[in-house]
Amino acid sequence: MSEEIALGTSGFLEDRAPRTGASFARRISKYATLARQNPLGALGLVIIVVFIAMAIFAPLVAPYTPTEFAGRNNETMSSSHIFGTERLGRDIFSRFVYGSRISLSVAVISVLLGGSIGILFGVISGYLGGFIDSIFQRTVDAAIAFPALLLLLIITQALGPSYRTIVFALMLAVIPGVTRVVRGAVLSERNNQYVEAARASGAWAPRILIRHLLPNVVALGIIVMTTLLGGIILAESALSFLGLGIPNATSWGQDVSKARESLPYHIPAVVFPGMAITLTVLGFNLLGDSIRDIFDPRLRGSR
């Protein structure tokens, strides 16, 4: 995850072209066409939709609950257990299905929270400029390049492993990336004529922010947030793998961590949860890339 975000540090996100609300709306209308021109993005969307559906309708999709002992230990793949059973006889497919709930919910919540804070920080930093902006930017630079896993581990160790802790920690990891992009956007918008005009007409600063800057900037923030979702899922699974995930939850990362000890004789228990993580992240990355390309081609290659 850190690697991906780190790729954004080259600094060429900042000189983005100004975008207006009108062009944004126009792009929306082009969405369907563009999606057709974006097979990889469409594939990502399909993957994500499947996983989200799986999370929502888990009880209908999964033949068993994730915790029930549905069969003998380490059963191989069969019609009653299509992925086989794991070490305790729990159904691997059911855990595959239910595992999406933790991964997706943690990722979405932490990205939403962190994204909102990032937008706020970006707006403050970009609008105020000057010394405060410098401080923000240097902090963001450092935070983006810093090995995120190390800080995540310290935080989860300190606060004790729980759903809330994980969301909090991952949220912190989201903030810098969003801050940087939003700040860049604000910077260019700020110098736009209509903002200048509003300022000249004596409009109050918060009003300018809310009326003129936020709508554009929020859309941009959301795009960036989409591109970050995959990385956050990876981070959550890494924490789970290292034993600092959500205790006693059905989590892909934890499943890999436990099953890898029995890998030689029972490959499905390791392969399927790992594949679930990969697929979800892949889906989000493909989708995020495409959304970014469609809405803001200048951001291309920023990851």
Added chain:
Amino acid sequence: MQTFIVRRLLIGVLILFVLSVTVFLLLRIVPGDPAIQKCGLNCKEDQIKAIRHELGLDKPYFPVAFEGGAPFLTFNTASQYGDWLKGVVTGDLGTSTVNNRPVSESIRKRFPVTLELMLLTLVMTIFVGIPFGVVSAVWKNSPADLLVRFTAIFGLAVPVFWVATLVLILPQEWWGYAPPLGGRYVHLMDNPFENLKQFLPPAAVLALSSAAGVMRLTRSSLLETLRQDYMRTARAKGLRERTVVFSHGLKNSLIPVVTVLGLQMAGLLGGALIVEQIFTLPGLGDYTFRALFQKDFEVVQTMTLYAGVTVVVLNLAVDVSYAWLDPRIRYS
């Protein structure tokens, strides 16, 4: 330019200060008294006290404290944070609270392992990432491009710990091969073959995602460059396509790639935490990880600070090199 560097350095120091204080405090939220754990079972109250003293846990946290309300500052000549910082600056980090071995010595011994892992990863990232990125850009939308792009996005999606596990175990299952595990770290100069057998698999695992990133960046950066006017001019001049791409295009488009590579080095430490465990490399990632779980406060503080310093310095270096590589950029 000089004022720019000075200003950046000052802000960098400020960031590092905030980082170190935050980590310092976070570690002290972690429940559990190291003294009790160290003391073991027949521990009496005064023994715990003695061990706390020995570990310096009875000292106040900071050199400066507010006591009895805001205006009354008290200064502590000995404090946990102050003494640790002094140790970092003087290079004497005291002894590990866990095994009583000198921390500086451990770090010195483990540093080459992590450095080699990082460098090897970097080399693999460059030699895989950039050529494939170029291929992908030059033959845009060809099957090769699609394949490279998909591989890259896949490389960014796989969890490191999962790939590392598979890379460790499956070759043994299929072909009866395993890299040398545990035991002695063989120095590259002593026995390059043995050394590479140890380091190539973990470096390859780490390089997977960073190479994927570089591949994507190279591709988009080169595409961007190829669209530029001067490229058209070059082509119009009748230069061969190869010359256009390699001598004009690539040179210009690699600027962001190279700088990003530098920054990746810092981020790789996160991956090293996991990969060093799985491939049993006795490096700093392994050390930091153990220290974290063993509540070896000062080691974790030191390692985070070192990571922070690396990041700040690399960031600055990136910006400076940017100005240097691209004369249009001016800092004030």
Added chain:
Amino acid sequence: MAGSFWDKYTSRRVSRRRALQTAGVAGAAGAALLVVGCGGGDDGGKTPSGEASPGASVEATKETGTPKRGGRSAAGSTADFDTFDPHTAIAASVTYFPRLYNVLVNFSSLDSSFRFDDLATSYEHPDDLTYVFAIRPGVKVGPNTLGVPERDLVASDVVTSYDRIKTLPQSNAIAFIQKFASQEASADDMTYTLKMTDPYAFFRDRIGGTINTIAPKEALTEPAASQLKQAAAGAGPYILRAYTEGQGATLDRNPNYYRKDENNNNEQLPYADGIDVKIITDRAALRTAFQDGQLTSYGAQNVNEAKELMSGDRYNQVKDPVNTFISFAMNPTQKPWDDDRIRQAAMHAINRQEYIDRVYDGEAKANGILHWPLGDIALPDDERDSYQGYDPQKSKELIKAATGNDTIEVEVMWPADSAIEEHSLHLPIWLQQMEAAGFKIKARPEAFSTWLDDYTNLNYAASLSLNQVYEYAEFNLDWQHSEGPARNNIYGIGVGKLYPEIDAEIDKVKATTEPEEFKKAILDLQRHIYEKGPTFLPLVSPYSFTLYQKKIKNIPSGLGASGLYVNTWYIDEA
């Protein structure tokens, strides 16, 4: 060592500090950091042991060939060495003390006929409190870097060693050694006399424990003592040639070793040139290294893994009972566990067969208050089950009787980031069983260090706890004692808190030295504890499966930790 379990714990993501913390638990358990594994390869995954164990299946690899000289074995350790100081070390280091140092005499808890006279050639027990050991001449210290002369160990080395254990604040001193009233070396330094403060039923077990390791006195005083974290000096079969933090240790044959092989023309022991200990924290890496031939032994994670590995007929396997278990601890000073009926309800909620089947694939047995590998001092199965048998209906009735409600909410803590496979496998089963019996579990998962802190400081109502290596019945009994194993209230959650007569009875059992009387007393004690509702419930103890490369011959097996003292194994590359 402190057993596979701690080993496993320290595997992957943990290590010395954890191992240290572990010592807290296992330590409190009487610092029973008893050494595991056997023979050649060392580091079995698990601690085999038990006393005249029912079903201790000994699958020895006795060879008929002539032992060969030379070769090196390679062992993996999931934990790093903390120090080679014989009196403060824990975890990995302790496993290697029988290789480097000496004890007076060692008895196997698994094979009652086994006795290994090390530094003592014999001992007498003239009265209940006195033990007189005759020191063996010629137990010569090996070459070392600590500046300790290569001389014979004498009685005063024993005195110095035990004094140090008793007085060093961070030593693994246990209740046992605190009961030493006086010790004395004879004028010629060849007789060692020990007087105890009280008669002590577990003397035989404890005196040979690795915790009571004897080292030359020069090594235990400055300037050598402060070097012990990197070096060692002793008269064991091997000497420590090198140690590198995070990487491993190299042990070489001690040319001065006193022992000869009586069965092979009095050849000088040991046969192997040395042992390479590699630190491999990751379990998957450890197994891969073994499969690749980089290690000569490997403690299988479970029976399935052992079966899979054995299928190619590439290894030899040793199966032993293990003295570890996951336990459920209830703090009787906190509600609702002060109510005997609630504790008994929890007791009947536990279906041990399900753990045996699911976690251990049948290769385990149910435990009572004493775990089954301890042999016939544990209550017979039928009687045990008449007290604690699985009966969720009864649990519900007891809850109803105690509270008037059908269910009761209880807070239970456990170490959440446990890397110990067994614990994470027990947990989901345990939660379901408790819920099914009318307990509403309010989960309190904690980071390991937090958990251990709360566990030590009794800051909990109930806990599903990690297993420990309990080589002797003493530790299980101490858990039922109000003041805990060290008599300082650490881990003091015993049922004795509610019923002082249980405390008195435990003390009485521990002071009963006559074997028949002891057995009767300890059986009665278990019955009485059951009647009051035990506060500490061991669940099940499994078998361990240790695999060896075929080139390792003559592995001493069926001896548990004591196997480490026997050095007649050899390497035959052919």
